[in-house]
Amino acid sequence: MATNCRDGLSVTSRQELFSKAIQQARKLHKDAKQLQQAYLEKQGLSMNLNPDVTYGIPTAATSHWSELTDAERLNSGLTAYRTFRSLLEEVLDEQRNNLNTEDLEFHQAISSVITQVEAVIEVIEQAMLSLDLPIPCHSDRKLENLSLFERKLRGYKVLLELSNWALRSVRDFSHLNKKRKEAAHLLRSSIARSTRRTSRADPPRN
Amino acid sequence: MNFYCKCSNLCSLPPSLSSSSGVRIQYERIGSDVTMQCGTLGSDASITWKVNGSDVDTSVLEGPNLILRNVTLSYNGLYSCFEDSSGDLQDQISLRIGSPPREPVVTCRSNTYPKGFYCTWYLPFPTYIPNDFELTALQNTKEIECQRDAVHKNKCHLKFYQMFSSLKYKVTVTAKNALGKSSATITFDEFSIVKPDPPEKVTAKPIPDNPRRLEVAWQTPSSWPEPDTFPLKFFLRYRPLILDKWQHVELSDTNSHTITDACTGKEYIIQVAAKDNDIGTWSDWSVPIHATPWMEELKPPTNENQPPLITTTTSSSSVPPQSPSYQVSATTRNSATTIPRTVSLLLGITIFLFI
Numbered sequence: 001m002a003t004n005c006r007d008g009l010s011v012t013s014r015q016e017l018f019s020k021a022i023q024q025a026r027k028l029h030k031d032a033k034q035l036q037q038a039y040l041e042k043q044g045l046s047m048n049l050n051p052d053v054t055y056g057i058p059t060a061a062t063s064h065w066s067e068l069t070d071a072e073r074l075n076s077g078l079t080a081y082r083t084f085r086s087l088l089e090e091v092l093d094e095q096r097n098n099l100n101t102e103d104l105e106f107h108q109a110i111s112s113v114i115t116q117v118e119a120v121i122e123v124i125e126q127a128m129l130s131l132d133l134p135i136p137c138h139s140d141r142k143l144e145n146l147s148l149f150e151r152k153l154r155g156y157k158v159l160l161e162l163s164n165w166a167l168r169s170v171r172d173f174s175h176l177n178k179k180r181k182e183a184a185h186l187l188r189s190s191i192a193r194s195t196r197r198t199s200r201a202d203p204p205r206n
Numbered sequence: 207m208n209f210y211c212k213c214s215n216l217c218s219l220p221p222s223l224s225s226s227s228g229v230r231i232q233y234e235r236i237g238s239d240v241t242m243q244c245g246t247l248g249s250d251a252s253i254t255w256k257v258n259g260s261d262v263d264t265s266v267l268e269g270p271n272l273i274l275r276n277v278t279l280s281y282n283g284l285y286s287c288f289e290d291s292s293g294d295l296q297d298q299i300s301l302r303i304g305s306p307p308r309e310p311v312v313t314c315r316s317n318t319y320p321k322g323f324y325c326t327w328y329l330p331f332p333t334y335i336p337n338d339f340e341l342t343a344l345q346n347t348k349e350i351e352c353q354r355d356a357v358h359k360n361k362c363h364l365k366f367y368q369m370f371s372s373l374k375y376k377v378t379v380t381a382k383n384a385l386g387k388s389s390a391t392i393t394f395d396e397f398s399i400v401k402p403d404p405p406e407k408v409t410a411k412p413i414p415d416n417p418r419r420l421e422v423a424w425q426t427p428s429s430w431p432e433p434d435t436f437p438l439k440f441f442l443r444y445r446p447l448i449l450d451k452w453q454h455v456e457l458s459d460t461n462s463h464t465i466t467d468a469c470t471g472k473e474y475i476i477q478v479a480a481k482d483n484d485i486g487t488w489s490d491w492s493v494p495i496h497a498t499p500w501m502e503e504l505k506p507p508t509n510e511n512q513p514p515l516i517t518t519t520t521s522s523s524s525v526p527p528q529s530p531s532y533q534v535s536a537t538t539r540n541s542a543t544t545i546p547r548t549v550s551l552l553l554g555i556t557i558f559l560f561i
Contacts, residue, residue: 026483026484029484059371059372060370060371060372061368061369061370061371061372061373062368062369062370063367063368063369065320065369065370066320160372161372164370164371164372165370167370167397167484167485168369168370170483170484171369171370171435171436174434174435174436174437175435177434178434178435181434
């Protein structure tokens, strides 16, 4: 019985963790999308811009999302957000030093998104720990030698893919949450069944 | 002048070819001048034309050819030509007047996200002749297969090739008929076309002892495949039937809501819409439902709490303690109180005039 209680508690705390992750990712999705629009306006880029170039930016697109394992989901998310953190820091530097030097409010908005990315990284790591999954080491990203215009484009693409990734994370954690809920439900049902079986097997008391 | 066969795959065949019934089909544009040839007869042949069995005005003949100018839809018909000397039927042409298609109007929508989406199309103007449609869909350079709907001929089902992609989808619908073709292309991203169906089984119930509350409940649209992973949020709107102004509430993580500010005794009209929590647009409104908050079943007035004037009126009544009957007695009471007031007012005015 003691083991079951402990399992039940850990399921609940995982659900809380996943709910927190969903909220954080949802906020990041919204803010990254807003920042993406602001970026287009401030850099004078076309609204219909969809650069094919990748610049080593993690893409959220996947053709087999529903088949991913928990570990694959969280691992790919973690790797992506670590890269986004590093890319966003470069974007912020470019804005501060070259592209938009005076716009402190805009710099602040980028900093805020970086902070949110860090929070999502942390919550993914916590989720991995709670599921006994190993946390991969962070590998350094190769710096690219880009022209000023290419950096401008890359900044937009970073925000575009970040908002998509944040949305993917909302779905990832919703999916994990659903799986835990189902597991908890199964666990409760099996406990209830075994309790009924035990009580039926008990001899009647006189 | 263009000659076309009935089926689009026969259109490249020579115009003299007849259909299986021996009748040639000739498509022509509205407003054009049409020449119909009687089989392969030479220009000196003497022939008679009939349309749907009736004689054709001879002024429109040029030798064996029938010339129709500025044709309209009324020229549609079965034209037959007969050799005068033998009276033999030489040729039969079914003339069909129409227009080439204009750009189709294309809409794509996903009400089954993330399973897939569908595209529908229609022609903004009628062509009066049969049309064929072709749909091609691409995500970036990848072609996506389209599955024609079994019921609706202008509808096609597609699967999302990828999820969470920033690459746009490009859908082109080409409309073709015997007189020409035209196409339209729309470009969109995965997220923008997500629009669930309206919530289902919307109910609203009065809550006993709560004259200002209504308990509204609904179900997630059954077409929405994964409501746990792709949760919907809802938008509830309600108003008393007699007013035009709606009140709105947006709700997440729930399939019910208690309206707490309903007007007592008023019948309400209630609708719910759904939207994916993070992407896409709101569904259409659900089918409207009607409900009235709980109303106290009023008892007949007792002697203690009635003014003396009404006591006389209602004490003589043997109305049962049901609300509609109570309304009758209330009306009686009102008129009973109004009459003495009117009399007093008239008396007052009369006294004032005399003074």
